[in-house]
Amino acid sequence: MAASEVDGDLTILRGAPQEDDAHYRIIFDTAVEAIVVFDEAGAIRTFNPAAERLFGYGGEEMAGRNLRDLMAPPYRDAQVRGPQEDQAAGVRRILGAGQAMAGQRKNGSTFTLELSMAEWRRDGERFFTGVMRDVTDDVRVRDLQRLMVNELNHRVKNTLATVQAIVSQTLRDAESPQTAQKDLIKRLVALAAAHDILTRESWEGAQVAELVAAALETHGVRRAATVSGPDIRLAPKPAVALALALHELMTNAAKFGALSVAGGVNISWEASPATGLVLTWREQGGPAVEPPTRRGFGLRMIEALAADLGGRVELSFEPEGLVCVIHAELGAGVAAS
Structure with missing residues (x-):
């Protein structure tokens, strides 16, 4: 795939049927969980309304920015590319599907972020879809239960x-x-x-x-x-x-x-x-x-x-x-x- 266009909050990949675009837009716009699509370099391609509410950024504001901008240190400072690995492997290493990490909102506040990540390809290009949610309260409850x-x-x-x-x-x-x-x-x-x-x-x-x-x-x-x-x-x-x-x-x-x-x-x-x-x-x-x-x-x-x-x-x-x-x-x- 040669290029993509940003249409509002949703990045539409060229070559996809128009009816599929509309279908995916409904899913993205109404999803309760934050959904972010990014490429193998970590550049954000899709940022749904739930992600806007979670992180405090607008969809157009985040288009093209790196996924690490949503992370708090040390995740923000991690290098995507390692000496012996490609960029996609670096993304997997940093984010690791199902792991909890430190997220950071636009206002600088941090929270415990849980990410489920799926990798997929289109027209020879590699993408990742990340479903994210704030699990700060869940982690606190689990810690309290463990303590009790x-x-x-x-x-x-x-x-x-x-x-x-x-x-x-x-x-x-x-x-x-x-x-x-x-x-x-x-x-x-x-x-x-x-x-x-x-x-x-x-x-x-x-x-x-x-x-x-x-x-x-x-x-x-x-x-x-x-x-x-x-x-x-x-x-x-x-x-x-x-x-x-x-x-x-x-x-x-x-x-x-x-x-x-x-x-x-x-x-x-x-x-x-x-x-x-x-x-x-x-x-x-x-x-x-x-x-x-x-x-x-x-x-x-x-x-x-x-x-x-x-x-x-x-x-x-x-x-x-x-x-x-x-x-x-x-x-x-x-x-x-």
């Missing part, structure tokens, strides 16, 4: 590890299968309550006050407790550990401590850059308590909490009941709100 799946996998693994530890320790310490079943169910309920709080907060963290309130509600001892403390937010892992530790403290108090009689418990916490988080559990009005002869699950769980928070635990067996003080670093998943 990875985060979900991470949380599931952590949860299963926690459940495994709970089951293992419960069975090891149980006096009988019936006792193990009862204790295991209660601990899993406590774990589920902590997860409910984290789910409401999109797993970004949980307030200490919420965790304390949930533990008191689960054990039905809200009226027997006094609670005070500022807004302190825990990351998911230490939040779960604190919820389980509170469950063990309340279970122990209900069996042997102040909550087994007409006593009560005081739960308070404070935080500062100097001292970090300090949470105090103080039983009052309970029977006399003595240090345990062995370290049970509850004590091990509280010590695990301290490890998760980068702190330590102090236990005092006072005449009126157990006093447990948990120290944690503010930087270890803890933040003052």
Whole structure:
């Protein structure tokens, strides 16, 4: 083919039947996707209205310009002709059908461009038809989905590890299968309550006050407790550990401590850059308590909490009941709100 004519937005190739030209014009003009036809040197021959809307250029404005003018670096700066390849091969190398690349609009803004490209010949001349669309939002959604799946996998693994530890320790310490079943169910309920709080907060963290309130509600001892403390937010892992530790403290108090009689418990916490988080559990009005002869699950769980928070635990067996003080670093998943 010797030449071509530009008629409005559509380049009409000489020698094509007139009815075919009209048919192709309708397709080009009404297509939702941007369609660009270019030759083996990358010179644009067709630029449909959808391409005008996508890139911000007029059809006549782009006729004869190089396809690289629609690309952002590094695609714009790539050489079409390589040392050992013809121009058509260079176009395929740069654009690669089905690949996502960086497109650039007339106003300079960039976006993620997806191109499907077909190669064809006419009268001995080689052409390419590129169907293009903006997939910036699609890529963002896919990246977000991938991130969410990875985060979900991470949380599931952590949860299963926690459940495994709970089951293992419960069975090891149980006096009988019936006792193990009862204790295991209660601990899993406590774990589920902590997860409910984290789910409401999109797993970004949980307030200490919420965790304390949930533990008191689960054990039905809200009226027997006094609670005070500022807004302190825990990351998911230490939040779960604190919820389980509170469950063990309340279970122990209900069996042997102040909550087994007409006593009560005081739960308070404070935080500062100097001292970090300090949470105090103080039983009052309970029977006399003595240090345990062995370290049970509850004590091990509280010590695990301290490890998760980068702190330590102090236990005092006072005449009126157990006093447990948990120290944690503010930087270890803890933040003052």
